[in-house]
Amino acid sequence: MSLTYHRTVALDEVSLRLDPGVTGLLGPNGAGKTTLLRVLATAIRPDQGTLTVLDDDPGSVRGRTAVRRKLGYLPQSPGFHPGFTAFEFVDYVAILREHTHRAARHQEVRRVLAAVGLSDVRGKRIRALSGGMRQRVALAAALVDDPGFLVLDEPTVGLDPEQRIRFRELIAEAGEDRTVLLSTHQTEDVAMLCRRVVVLAHGRIEFDGTPAELAEQAAGRVWASTAREPAALAGWRTGTGEFRNLGDPPDGARLLEPTLEDGYLLTLGGLPTKEDA
Numbered sequence: 001m002s003l004t005y006h007r008t009v010a011l012d013e014v015s016l017r018l019d020p021g022v023t024g025l026l027g028p029n030g031a032g033k034t035t036l037l038r039v040l041a042t043a044i045r046p047d048q049g050t051l052t053v054l055d056d057d058p059g060s061v062r063g064r065t066a067v068r069r070k071l072g073y074l075p076q077s078p079g080f081h082p083g084f085t086a087f088e089f090v091d092y093v094a095i096l097r098e099h100t101h102r103a104a105r106h107q108e109v110r111r112v113l114a115a116v117g118l119s120d121v122r123g124k125r126i127r128a129l130s131g132g133m134r135q136r137v138a139l140a141a142a143l144v145d146d147p148g149f150l151v152l153d154e155p156t157v158g159l160d161p162e163q164r165i166r167f168r169e170l171i172a173e174a175g176e177d178r179t180v181l182l183s184t185h186q187t188e189d190v191a192m193l194c195r196r197v198v199v200l201a202h203g204r205i206e207f208d209g210t211p212a213e214l215a216e217q218a219a220g221r222v223w224a225s226t227a228r229e230p231a232a233l234a235g236w237r238t239g240t241g242e243f244r245n246l247g248d249p250p251d252g253a254r255l256l257e258p259t260l261e262d263g264y265l266l267t268l269g270g271l272p273t274k275e276d277a
């Protein structure tokens with residue numbers, strides 16, 4: 001499928017089939033990740049191509065409604081009303097999801113807040129919650145009605161390591177029995193959590209495989225040196241004072257074990273330039 005905003009091609013003939021489990025979507029700023037997620041969440045429509053979400057076609061009014069009923073979406077900015085309590089926010093989302101029976105709805109709200117470990121603070125106002133807790137409230141809202149497909153747009157951004165690990169666990173759990181697409185800038189999230197990783201750049205899929213296969217892209221192409229290597233596609237000084245270089249190593253170079261991040265950077269052709277960032 002393709003999507004163009006005025007003259008910007010945001011998605012350029014993207015073809016993707018998602019299976020159950022957590023798929024990570026990596027890509028530099030402006031790659032088209034949010035656009036792809038918004039298309040899958042039926043917030044915008046591709047201008048070319050076809051799309052099927054959980055056996056329904058969001059191109060038709062009926063299909064779109066059916067998809068929206070089965071989908072959980074955590075957008076980049078969830079748009080909380082800070083004066084709402086965690087319970088009130090999720091309850092509001094449940095009402096929008098056509099929950100008309102009050103007692104059953106409240107039970108569902110309590111269930112999802114418990115699933116993300118927020119039962120104790122459900123009466124607290126969102127403005128008084130930490131960033132990590134707010135993200136969990138947003139995840140709880142996306143989990144209402146146990147959707148078969150979960151779309152998560154950078155849910156771990158701004159979280160400290162402890163909260164990030166906790167959040168990863170919740171996503172892993174959510175991915176045990178449903179399809180999850182997770183957009184992130186954190187290569188570590190992908191390495192720890194995803195069964196599959198898709199790299200998007202300039203609206204095109206540049207890589208689609210397992211995290212191990214992405215790391216493998218950098219096999220034999222990562223080396224250490226004591227000085228900056230001008231021939232490297234990318235190189236940076238590490239905490240030990242040595243440089244880690246990506247590209248074609250010189251003869252006799254001391255090769256290093258590649259990481260997923262090395263494979264990702266090489267897939268992009270090196271470090272993004274300042275203009276890309």
Ligand SMILES: Nc1ncnc2c1ncn2[C@@H]1O[C@H](COP(=O)(O)OP(=O)(O)OP(=O)(O)O)[C@@H](O)[C@H]1O
Pocket residue numbers: 005006008009010027028029030031032033034035036
């Ligand atoms: N509403 C819009 N109108 C015009 N151009 C847009 C609009 N939304 C996005 N774009 C452009 O489309 C391209 C893809 O943007 P998108 O937000 O999907 O990228 P992204 O990979 O999610 O980036 P980030 O990592 O910064 O969130 C960018 O060039 C962006 O400037």
